[in-house]
Every structure is written in structure tokens, then in C-alpha cells.
Amino acid sequence: MLRARLLTCALVVLAPLLAGCDGDEPTIALLVADASDSTSRAVDAEQFTDRVEATCDECRVTVYDSEGDADTQRSQVRQAEARSSDVIVVVPVDVDDLASLTGPEVPVVSLGELVPGSDRFVGLEGGDVPTQSTDDLQAARDVLLGDEESMTYVPTRAMSDQAADVAVALLAGTPLDDMGGADAQEVDGVESWLYEHQDVTIDDLTSVLVGQGVLTLDELCSGTAEKRCQKLGLR
Template sequence: MLRARLLTAALVVAPLLSGCVGDEPTIAVLVADGGDSSSRVVDLDRLTDRVESTCDECRVRVYDAEGDAATQKSQARQAEAASADVVVVVPVDPDDLDTLAGGDLPVISLGELVPGSDRFVGLESGSLARQTGSDVEAARDIVRGEEKTMTYVPTGAMSDRAADLAVAYLADEPVEGGEDVDGVESWLYSDRDVTVDTLTSVLVAEGILTLDDLCSGDTRKQCARLGLR
């Protein structure tokens, strides 16, 4: 029996794209482990919201493999059997999904490239940064002096891009700005090391967190000493 766990099923009417492909075009999102707080590849809520805001009557179905490659492979077959129109995949093991990318179903890889994918959204560095806790928690650790640096990954922007690419497939529309990486049309983003000197210029400036998030409770006094305001 499949251990697929259906996290999200959305059906929303939005003004920008109407009647993409037949009735209720479906985007299947296969995530490696939705409960892994250290994974910073995809923001499921943001991806779903982006689809809902740009595609009339689109449905998003998110399957959580809970870190198990065999489960994800089964979920890929399940998504195909459920007549998904496009798949966005955050792979547990990219090489284990070659049959998914080898078929007629458009596949967008997110984070790591599944061989044979049609499009890819990832990082220029090629590595997936991990950290314990959220960006807010990591930033507060820096303020307290418990850590010197953190790595900021533009998870939100990457999730938006994956959503836009999926919707473009449904609308049969081209998408500009990609680059060829090993024969795959790709959109690559930069991760950045953040220190106490760049907390506000990077994280606050880009709306990842607010000064109230950073400088409340046990970090208030330290923020004042550091001149963070």
C-alpha cells in the first residue's frame, strides 16, 4: 500500500489564466520530506498560493515521501495514474526517478536535478544548504552570538519560479530567462552567507523577516548593542 500523504488539494478561480488545459488542470508536487525543518528547497504554501493566484481552476496535489525514495517513486506513479498534467518534484534520490522524467508528463525538478527533467530550478552553487530551524531562528542565533554565519537560500523565489513554470506548461506558453545546464532549461539562484553585519541588508531588506522578528525578547538588548534598528 502506498504511504502517500495528500497534504494539499486546491481548486481556486483566479483572473490571470483561464481554461489552461481542459477541466481542473492538475499540478502534482512531489516533496522529499515535508516535515523536515532543515530542508529549505521549497515553500509549499507559497508555491500553492502562486499557482492559485495565476491559474484559473488549477488544482495542486502535494505528495509527501517522508524521506523515503521508494515511497516517492510510488507516488510518482500514483500522480501519473491520477492524470496529473505536470509534476514539480523535490527528489529524495534524483537518480531513482528516471522513469518519471522519461515519459510524456512534463517534469520540473526543484532543488536537485532529476535526470531527463524538462526544466530545473536550483542553486548556482549546486549544493543544498541545510540548517536547524527557520531563517528567523538562525538569524536570532547570530544576534545572540551563538553562530557566526547562516546561509540564506531564496526558497520563496525558487518556489514561485517552479509554480510559474508549471502554470506555463498548462497554458502552453513559453517562459523566458532560463539557461541551458547540461541540456536542461534551468533557472539558478544564489545562496548567500549572512553575518551579523548583513542581517538587515539581506534578510530584512528582502522581507524574509522583520526587525521585530529579529529583535524581540531575549535578543532585544543585544540588537541595541549591535545597532540593529
């Protein structure tokens, strides 16, 4: 069985996982709510895929985009199961719509919001991922130019990395105690990793957003923001 083969491979931080394992290619299905929505910050699909590939030589990620439609996402869960996905990671369109939808033999990791019946959960302290009207770059520029006093920063990259690590650990049947990241805790009886969002003002725009690789200084200070950056000594 796939699980038995994966158990022979050690899970270690920042080193190839499952390398050299024999058998079929383990598959992780990533179901995103709406990939075209730049304001959705629960997952960075590219970051998630890169993390899986960096930690699991044999793993493959298949991304499903429901384009914000709950019925489509429900069908995609069935599709992922039919294609023998070994783990499903889902950013839900409607959490109640997905309750108890998957079979017990396919582990489910909820990302952003907790889907009832999930095996693991990666989200935020205090509940749902907050929304904003623009993407992080535009929100940061609005703060820089004085149009807004603050923006809400969600650690999407860290959450995506954690969800990828959780998915690979489920494949390997290995605990995540030594993986780093947020400490595991229980949410409604589900092992969970929770992160904090924070309000970012002009005083910590660069230390938080540029410092954590969310955007570059060139991106922040381009166009109409260039003179403002020069005035503030950022360029």
C-alpha cells in the same frame, strides 16, 4: 485536448493565467522530500501554491509529502500520474531513484536538485541546496547573538515562485521569456533557472532576511534576542 485548450490563454506576469479556460481543472503535483524538515530550503509549499493560484485561476495544486523516504516518493510519482496530474514538480529525496520514472506525456520540473530526465529545473548556482542544522529564523538569531559568524541564505521563496511559473507555463505551452526572475540557461541539456545562495552576516541580516520577507523584525528580535536588537538599534 487539455494542452490545446490551454494554448488559447495568454501567460503574462502577475496577472491571472488560464482564466476562463474551459475544460477540466489543470492539476500540478508538488512532491516535497520532507515537509516536516524545517531545515530543508528547496521549496516553500505554501508560497508555491499561492503563486500558482495567483497566476492560474483554474489550476489546482496537490502536495505529496514523502517524509524523507525515497520509496514513498517513487510511489507518489505513480500516484500523481494515476490521478492525471498535468505537471509534476519534485523536490527529490534521491535523484537517481526517480530517473526516467515518469512517462513522457507528463512534464517534470526538478526543484533543488536535477532529476535525470526532467523537462525543466529550478535550483542553485554551483549545485545542491546547502543544508543547515536549524531553520532560517534560528540561524539568524544565532548570528544576531554572536553564536555564529554567518548563515547561508537560500532564496527559497524566489525559487518556489519560479518553479510555480515554470509549471504554469508548461500547462499553457507558453515560453517563460517575459516572466522575470532568473535568466534561463542549460544544465545537462535541461532548460534551467538558477539562483545564488549567500553568506549573511550581522551586517546584512535585516537587509537580506527582513527585506526579502523571509522573517519579520519582530520574529528576529523576540525573546532572548530583544536586548541585542535594542543594543544594535534594530528596535
